[in-house]
Amino acid sequence: MMREQNVRMVSRRGFLETMFSAGAMVLGVQILPEEAQGAVSWQPSVYLGFEPSGTVVIVAHRSEMGTGIRTALPMVLADELEADWKQVRIEQAIGDAKYGSQNTDGSCSIRDFYVAMRDAGASARLMLERAAAAKWNVPASECKAQSHQVVHAKSGQKAGFGELVALAAKQSVPAKSELVYKTPAEFRYVGKDVPVVDLDGLVTGSAVFGYDAKAPGMLYASIERSPVFGGQLKSYDDSETKKVKGVVATATIDPFKPPHGFQALGGVAVLAENSWAAMQGRKKLKVNWEPGPNASWESGALKQALLEAARKPQKVVRNVGNVEAEFARAAKTFEAEYYVPMLAHAAMEPPAAVAEFKNGKVTAWAPTQNPQAVQDAVSAALGIPKSDVICHVTLLGGGFGRKSKPDYVVEAALLSKQVGRPVKVIWSREEDIKFDYFHTVSAMYFKAATDAKGRPTAWLHRSVFPTIGSTFVAGATDAQDFELGMGLVDLPFDIPNHRAENGGVKNPVRIGWMRAVANIYHAFGIHSFVDELAHAAGRDRVEYLLDVIGSPRKIDLAAQGVKYWNNGQPLEKYPVDTGRLRRVIELAAEKSGWANKKSGQGRGWGIAAHRSFLTYVCAVVEVEVDAAGRVRIPRVDVAVDAGTIVHPDRVRAQFEGAAVFGASLALMGEITGAKGEVQQSNFHNYPVARIHEAPRMTHVHVVPSSELPAGVGEPGVPPIAPAIANAIFAATGKRIRELPVKRHKLA
Amino acid sequence: MIRLKVNGASRQFDGDPDMPLLWYLRDLLDLTGTKFSCGMGLCGACTVHVEGKAARACVTPMKSVSGKSVVTIEGLSKDGTHPLQLAWKQCAVAQCGYCQPGQIMQAAALLREKPKPTDAEIDSAMQGNICRCGTYQRIRQAIKMAAGVKA
Numbered sequence: 001m002m003r004e005q006n007v008r009m010v011s012r013r014g015f016l017e018t019m020f021s022a023g024a025m026v027l028g029v030q031i032l033p034e035e036a037q038g039a040v041s042w043q044p045s046v047y048l049g050f051e052p053s054g055t056v057v058i059v060a061h062r063s064e065m066g067t068g069i070r071t072a073l074p075m076v077l078a079d080e081l082e083a084d085w086k087q088v089r090i091e092q093a094i095g096d097a098k099y100g101s102q103n104t105d106g107s108c109s110i111r112d113f114y115v116a117m118r119d120a121g122a123s124a125r126l127m128l129e130r131a132a133a134a135k136w137n138v139p140a141s142e143c144k145a146q147s148h149q150v151v152h153a154k155s156g157q158k159a160g161f162g163e164l165v166a167l168a169a170k171q172s173v174p175a176k177s178e179l180v181y182k183t184p185a186e187f188r189y190v191g192k193d194v195p196v197v198d199l200d201g202l203v204t205g206s207a208v209f210g211y212d213a214k215a216p217g218m219l220y221a222s223i224e225r226s227p228v229f230g231g232q233l234k235s236y237d238d239s240e241t242k243k244v245k246g247v248v249a250t251a252t253i254d255p256f257k258p259p260h261g262f263q264a265l266g267g268v269a270v271l272a273e274n275s276w277a278a279m280q281g282r283k284k285l286k287v288n289w290e291p292g293p294n295a296s297w298e299s300g301a302l303k304q305a306l307l308e309a310a311r312k313p314q315k316v317v318r319n320v321g322n323v324e325a326e327f328a329r330a331a332k333t334f335e336a337e338y339y340v341p342m343l344a345h346a347a348m349e350p351p352a353a354v355a356e357f358k359n360g361k362v363t364a365w366a367p368t369q370n371p372q373a374v375q376d377a378v379s380a381a382l383g384i385p386k387s388d389v390i391c392h393v394t395l396l397g398g399g400f401g402r403k404s405k406p407d408y409v410v411e412a413a414l415l416s417k418q419v420g421r422p423v424k425v426i427w428s429r430e431e432d433i434k435f436d437y438f439h440t441v442s443a444m445y446f447k448a449a450t451d452a453k454g455r456p457t458a459w460l461h462r463s464v465f466p467t468i469g470s471t472f473v474a475g476a477t478d479a480q481d482f483e484l485g486m487g488l489v490d491l492p493f494d495i496p497n498h499r500a501e502n503g504g505v506k507n508p509v510r511i512g513w514m515r516a517v518a519n520i521y522h523a524f525g526i527h528s529f530v531d532e533l534a535h536a537a538g539r540d541r542v543e544y545l546l547d548v549i550g551s552p553r554k555i556d557l558a559a560q561g562v563k564y565w566n567n568g569q570p571l572e573k574y575p576v577d578t579g580r581l582r583r584v585i586e587l588a589a590e591k592s593g594w595a596n597k598k599s600g601q602g603r604g605w606g607i608a609a610h611r612s613f614l615t616y617v618c619a620v621v622e623v624e625v626d627a628a629g630r631v632r633i634p635r636v637d638v639a640v641d642a643g644t645i646v647h648p649d650r651v652r653a654q655f656e657g658a659a660v661f662g663a664s665l666a667l668m669g670e671i672t673g674a675k676g677e678v679q680q681s682n683f684h685n686y687p688v689a690r691i692h693e694a695p696r697m698t699h700v701h702v703v704p705s706s707e708l709p710a711g712v713g714e715p716g717v718p719p720i721a722p723a724i725a726n727a728i729f730a731a732t733g734k735r736i737r738e739l740p741v742k743r744h745k746l747a
Numbered sequence: 748m749i750r751l752k753v754n755g756a757s758r759q760f761d762g763d764p765d766m767p768l769l770w771y772l773r774d775l776l777d778l779t780g781t782k783f784s785c786g787m788g789l790c791g792a793c794t795v796h797v798e799g800k801a802a803r804a805c806v807t808p809m810k811s812v813s814g815k816s817v818v819t820i821e822g823l824s825k826d827g828t829h830p831l832q833l834a835w836k837q838c839a840v841a842q843c844g845y846c847q848p849g850q851i852m853q854a855a856a857l858l859r860e861k862p863k864p865t866d867a868e869i870d871s872a873m874q875g876n877i878c879r880c881g882t883y884q885r886i887r888q889a890i891k892m893a894a895g896v897k898a
Contacts, residue, residue, distance in 0.1 A: 066843030066880045195836070202844035203835045204827040205780015205820035209845055212779035220774070245763060274774040275783075276766045348784045348792055348845040348879045397782070397845025398879050429785045649839055653882070657842055660881025683789040683877060691883040692870040698884060 048077060048120050054148065054162025056083045059091050061099035062109045063369045064198065065347075065399035066657075067713050068650035069109045071196040073117055075189040076110075076646055080121025080182055082145035083161070085189060090197050095371025095391035102393075103370040105404045105513065106567065107613035107711025110646055114709050122179040124168070131167035132159050147188075184706070193649035198395065210367025210394045211352040211426070218354060218422035219248055221415050222278040225267035225435055228291035228676035229508050230255075236268050240284035246277025250285070251418045253411060258474035260510055262377040264411045265435060271419055275426055294508040295676035299342065299441070302673075305505050306443035307337060309464040314503035315478075318489045318562045321497030323447075326458035330449030334536060336529055338446070339738040340521040340721075342507075342671035343439035344686055345514050349397020350432040355412035356422035361388040362413045367396040369404035377406045378413045389413075400515040400661075405437050430681040437512025438671055440465045444525035449497075454537020455547060458497035461529075463488050463522060466507035477504030485565030486612060487522025487718070490557060492578050493530075494550025509673070515661060516717035519612040524666075527608035527722030528737065531729065541607050541726070542589045552579030567614050573708060574614045580641050583703060584618040585609045587639035591701050592620035599730035602626065606726025608719035613711030616641040616703075619659070619719035621695070623727040629747030631728065633663060633695040638716060640700060643707035652700040655716040659698040662720020664689040667741045749813045753778070754822025764810035768802075769793045771809055772819060780820035780848045784877075791876030794849035794856075795819050801856035803875075820848035823855060831855055834893040842880035850876050854890050863896050 049057040058077050064070035070090060078088050093099050101112070125145045132150035133140035136157050143152050149160045184191070201207030226232070238250040248271050255266030268287055272278035327333055353366040355378070362382065368374050371391040379386040396403055412425040427435075442465035449458040467483060469476040479502050488500050514520075534544035554575040557564040566574060588607065589595070597605045602625045609618035622635040636659045645651045668687045672679045680686035725736040732746055749760045753776060760771060772778040772795070781804055784792035788803040795804045796818040823829045831851050841847045850873070857864055857872040864872070869890055878886065891898050 064843075066841075068842075193839070195839070196841075198844065199836055199839075199841070200827055202841040202847055203832040203851060204823075205778070205848045207844055208779070209782075211783060212773075214777070274766075274770055276763065276770040276774070280763075346879060348790070348843070348877065349782070350784065396843060397784075398843045400879075426783075429787070429790075653839065653842055653885075656884060657881035660883065661879075682787055683785050684787070688877060688879060689881070689883075690875075690877060691873045691886065694881060694883045696884065 048124055050161060050165045052162065052165060054087065054160050054165060056081065056088045056161070057091055058088055059093045059099070061093035061102050062113070063102070063104035063393050063396055063399070065104065065369065065396035065403065067654060068196050068647055069104065070198065071194060072647045072650060073109060073113055075194055076114055076117040077121040079187055079189040080118045081125050082147060084148035085194065087148050092393050094393070095375045097372060102372050103404060104399070105369050105401060107713040107715065108567065110709045111614065111711060114644070114646070118181060119176060119179060122181055123174055126174050126179060127168045127171040128161060128164050130171050131164045135159065135164070135167055190646050191648065193647065196650070208394055209349050209397045210365065211349050211397065213354045213365040213394055213424065215354050215356055215365070215422035218424050219271040219273065219419060220275045220278040221269045221271045221412070221423050221425045222282040222428070223253065223267045223269045223411060223425065224282055224285055224287050225265045225431070226289045226291065227434070228289070228297070229294050229510070231289040231291045231294070233266070233268065234288040234290050236288065237286040241270055241281040244272070244277055244281040244284060246273040247281035248272055249419055251415055253414050259470070259472050261472055262373060262405050262407050262410065263381065264407050264414060269415055271415065271423065278426070279428070291676055297508050297673050297676045299673040302441065302505065302507060303339065303443070306441065306464050307339065309503045309505055310337065310443040310445035310462050314462055314464065314501040316499060317484050317502050318498065318500040318560060320499070320560055321458070323458040323460050323497045323499045326449045326497040327447065330457060333447060333449045334533060335445070335447045336532055337737060338444045338525040338528055340442050340524055341669070341739060342441045343514060343665055343669045344433045344436040344671050344680070345400040345402035346433060346686060346688055347398025347400055347402055350427040350429055351403070351408035352424065352426050353409040353412040354422060354424045355409060355416045357382070357413060357417040360384060361390070362416070363390045363392070364409050364413060365392045365394055366406065366409045367394050367403055368406055368409060369396065369399045370406065373404065374406040374409045377410050381410045381414055382417060401513040402437060405512055429683070433680050433682065433686050434678045435510070437471065437510040439514035439520070440468065440511045441507065442521040444521065446525060446529040448529070448533055450533060450537065454533060454539060456493070456495050456533060459493065459495045460499050460501070461488065461491065461526065462501040462503070463525070464503040464505060465518070465521065466511055467504055468511050468513060470506065471511055475506065477506055479504055481563060481565045483518040486518035487526060487610065488518070489562045489564055490576055490611070491526065492555055492576055492581055492611065493548045495548070516612060516714040519610060519718040520665065520721065523608060523610040523718035524721045524725070524739065527610070527719065528725055531606070531722070531726040532735065535729070542585060542594055545585060545607065545609065546582055549578050549582060552582060567711070569614060574710065576611065580616045581609060581611055584616045584639040584641050587701050587703065588618040588620045588637050591639065591699060592637035594620060602731050604727045604729070604731030606723040606728070606730055608722035608726065610715070610718040612715040612718055615643070615710040615712065615715040617715050617719055619723040621720065621723040621727045623724060623731055625728060625731045625746050627747060629745060631667060631741060631746065633724065634697070636695040636698040638698060638700050639703065640716070641703040641705055642710045642712050643705050644709040645702065645712070646709070648702065651702060651712050654712045655700040656698045658716025659720055660689050660694040662717045663693070663695055663724065666721035666724045666739055667693065670740050749809050751812050751814065752816040754818055760809055762809070765808045767805050768795065768807040768809060768812055768817065769804035772804060778819050778821050782845055782849060784846070790846070791853055792846045792849040794852040794876065796852060796856060799856070799859060801853050820852055823852065829855065830893040831858070831889065834889040838885045838889040838892060840882050840885040840889050842882055846876065846878045850878065850886055854886070857890070858894055863894055864890065
């Protein structure tokens, strides 16, 4: 039996066509905003439909993994349309390039689609108003849409959207120059805490995630993969497996061809009538692997290689003044090394996907951040046209970047083709952790010269890490511009001599982006080191940080010869604005009561501030370290300037959650490898923060702003780890230069 | 043949007696509100009630629930109006929501034993339930709201 939601999802493919035939009006607004006219490769496209009854159907084309985006973007459209939210239905889009980018990654859904949603809403509103004007034979300028109807105040005539749908459909789509937008004071929903559309299902268990998807006649598949990355299957024996009740078949998946990209890893699958039988059958498999050259992989040796590389000159990626001359001249210099290990995403829902190969086409149901990447990857793996891959997007039980890689959907499609039935691939927690696209390991070296007041006159930041680029180009070691642009080349400090260097080392695992990506280690290094300098100078951390950042100004990175990624946005629109950075620091200090806090004797406060995803964030963290060395975090204050925000409560929730995510990686997150294999497997040896370990209360202070919208999903993470480490230093005098904190004796 | 009650309805199961209750609920009864996440009883996403007490369905073999009454998130209330479900909505606890059925079932078991829990009792009862989105402070807030104790 196919689940109800999936049936509805299937019908969605025909949503637009069936609505035409039903006489409804469908508005497709293709808009190419100014942002798209640079090198940026996205083209937003918004679909909005009206049922004959007047019910507004808004297509959510971005994936819901907990940010509330399935609610927030439709809110923007509904608001501009003057729709009544109670008469709005949200439909989740399948993967289709006509929607523009659906890659829900990089904290950009509101930033990239806010204008497009408003345009779609304003266009349809104008068409409805013109339809009413024609019907009543009055000037369109006198007709105004108000809460799902159009009103002509002079005559007192009113018509509901439903009455006007057929007439409005005959209006031509207005040019962008004709659109009149609502003022912020007129907003009904934007800026309000509208309950998320999935709320009921999330508390009753009826919400359908990828792991919950079912298709008629489907088999469940559990896959044995090489424990060493790139290992090859030599042979396998499934005779005992086939004796397990419920096991239907075994099948092999070919190993990937480098670069691995989003291909299936390859392995031996056990297909069964239920999950348990598939897992039991897999336990009985006897598989021989040829582990290959990566069998010698050791994360300990890699760590030493990274640290050694960081001690030597590397490729210069930003250079201002002359750091070497200043180091030679200065009375005082400081050096420090920092290290952040590999991390796993560990979303609560492990990867899973249902796919059916039938008549040369694939239909998939997946918790994916990027359904178009599913189309691409499945198309490549099966040798079928992209248009023959239909990807329905379920809710995601967390994503954090892992679910933007669709390898698990490819597995399901390949297996379905082999067995001729729909297949649901289920990943265990062990597989999720061992075969992740890991957050990369990094080592950093810092050196600073200071003046008489302890203020830096020269600053060298060397960052060495295996690059995400190796996922797409086999053996790549040169960092990508986006990795460098996440904290390394955009340091917003006012230091006359400044140099940033980057080096790469190979790491034979799959590397991928994880919530906040390179900002995590760069912010940890930068704000740990600046805290060390402030301590050496005997100065207040807030006062020192503001001094180092310097006056409010916009930093002209291009003038410094820096090729700066800036999240794909031009600096003229989204400058690096130290004034906004200063403001969040001042706000966090004020709200946390920083001026009256006295650290020491096991209690301390730490601060860090970082601009990422075009958003300015400062965190003040309070820690308590008890006699046994246990760290507790009673309170976090986060100040945020994300520009215009749509849903204040979901913004607060993202920063509350980011504080927990940051605490997890700071306190306990670490993936290691030995003899070629990842050593962690489940929450006992890859712990994440639990209720008593997480920050007890995170207060989020949002700067009111009408600046362009920036990101909120990720930028809350980077300041947390350094603020925790700085607070631990303030509490105990012990400096954490390597994460996680659990590696250190604090008692 | 194993006989049990699930959400008040009588059921019979003649499969592998070692099959965890989780897969019986999800794959055979289509009660997918009970989630898989760790498979080792480490995260609480699969929390259900067995004879009124919180249990991790992923490590509860079917043979151990013979003759017993099991309640899942789908059976916690008829129409999603258990005080915890209402409080969960009011506090907008969920982000991705995947762990929340387990959180709510764990909290419901807590309130049955301790109708007015202290902060320490909440932490103690809820520390087996992981939320990777990091909604813990709202979980605590919602439990207190449902219990009618001061936040």
